[in-house]
Amino acid sequence: MSRSAVWHPFTQHAVEPALPSVALTEGAYLQTDDGRRILDAISSWWVVTHGHRHPAIVEAIRSTAETLDxxxxxxxxxxxxxxxxxxxIGLAPKGLDWVFYSDSGSTSVEVALKMALGYFRNIGSPRARIVVVESSYHGDTIGTMSVGARSVFNAAYEPLLFDVDTIPFPAKDREQETLDAFEAFSRDRQAAAVIVEPLVLGAGGMRMYPPRILAELKRIAEASGTLFIADEVMTGWTSKGLTGGAIPLAATLATDVIFRAYYSADRSRTFFHSSSYTANPIACAAALANIAVWRDEPVIERVTTLSRLQAEGVRRFAGDPRxxxxxxxxTIAAFELAVANSGYLAEVGPKLRAFFLKRDLLVRPLGNVIYLLPPYCVNASELGRLHDAIDEAADLVRQAP
Incomplete structure (x- = not known):
């Protein structure tokens, strides 16, 4: 077989081994060409909420494709x-009244940023500063890289990135520093918007903070007239899991106040944004089927059970010096290994990935942070298998010279 011409994302081809080829997906598993069944412990990058090829979503795609493209x-x-x-709109918190479609998390965040800056321009206010949280990650387009942490991910593109105001991550026992910093930026710099990853910073290392801090950030934003952008990459599904992972689709929800700033007989106040595949009918049908799955199946019970199992599984590692x-x-669990070299480029990361894959487990550690974000169909036995593998991996890392 000749070499592949495919350039894969987040992949250093100079050091990667040959990549397994997936021939079939079903439930929580990926089946390779040679018959291996790999347990998808990260929902294929956080998108496959119910498991692969959910019948209702597949049927919605098939039937819609017969009449619309x-x-x-x-x-x-x-x-x-x-x-x-x-x-x-029926599912969203009260006050979100308008839906703007796009096709990925990065583009939906770009939409939100452009909406915010355009809003202040249209109402005749000079606000243009964006407040971001330390260690955050919002995507790989220019705007989303600008509001994410400066790191190896975007160092080459620094000349293209716009300046932002950064508040510290609300670490345990230091949450007030975050709130005070945001209040100062909102007051003194008249911030246009703050963008946050609610509760869990994903690619920034699965860092977690409590709901009360999120609520307080929103309260400060509202008090100062700062717009609040929630990038639901980890804890919602207006992009990642909107279609249950079957097909790309994203949505940015906005208040009527934002919409009215663009609503005018003056065509220059139009919101000038689109993508070629905005509101693809087949993707929208898949998302509708996904919503029906949440409504008609015991998804909340599955989530509750999986959350309990994760909490119980993590408890065995509490106080573990490894x-x-x-x-x-x-349903998200993170295990931060105590190693000398940490961060995304820590050498232990690729070694851990290979360790798990050898055991037919799809786990992609963020450097020295192993995390599990499995689809809701994973059962107690499968989750236990993952926790056991993490236990074994931690032993091997500790024993390594």
């Missing part, structure tokens, strides 16, 4: 997009 969404509309927007920290939020 991509339709330009400037000047036209269609039923799947209209129905999905109504469903999302780990600098273990933590859990909902």
């Amino acid at each position: 991509q339709i330009i969404f400037a000047g036209l509309t269609h039923a799947p997009a209209e129905e999905l927007a109504s469903a999302l 780990f600098a920290d273990v933590r859990v939020t909902g």
Whole structure:
């Protein structure tokens, strides 16, 4: 077989071994060409919420494709997009009244940033500063890299990135420093918007903070007239899990106040943003099917059970000297290994990934941070297998010279 011409994301091809080829997906598993069944412990990068190829979502894609494919969404509309927007507004917190579609987490954040800056321009206010949280990650486009932590991910593109105001991560017992810093930026710099990853910073190392801090950040934003952008990359599904992981789709939800700043007979106040595949009908149908799964199946019970199992599994590592920290939020568990070299480029990361893959487990550590974010269909036995593998991996790391 000739070499592949595919350039894979977040992959250093000079040191990676041959990549397994997946021939079939089903439930929590990926089956390779040679028949291996790999347990998907990270929901294929956090998107496959219910498991692979959920029948209801697959059927929605198939049936919609018989009548609709991509339709330009400037000047036209269609039923799947209209129905999905109504469903999302019905599920969202009160006050979010408008839905703008895009096709990925990065683009949905770009939309939110552009909405915020355009809002202040349209109402005649000079606000243009964005406040961000230390160690955050919001995507790989220019705008989203600008509001993410400066790191190896974006060092090459520094000349293109715009300046932001950074507040410290609300670490345990230091949360007030974060709140005070944000209050100062909101007051003294008249921030246009603050962008946060609610409760869990994902690619920044699965760092977690309590809901009360999120609520307080929102309160400060509202008091100062600063717009609040919640990038639900880890704890919501307006991008990552909107279609249950079956097909790309994202949505940015906005208040009526934001929409009205653009609503005008003056066409120069239009929100000038789109992508070629905005509101793809097949993707919207998949998202509607996903919402129906949440409504019609015992998904909340599955999430509750999986959260309990994660918490119980993490408890066995509490106080374990092999780990600098273990933590859990909902169905997400993180295990931070106590090693000399930490961070995304820590040498232990690729070694751990290979260790897990050899055992038919798909786990992609963030450097020295092993995390589990499995689909809700994972059972107690499978989760126990993952926790046992982490125990074994920690022993091997400690024994390594």
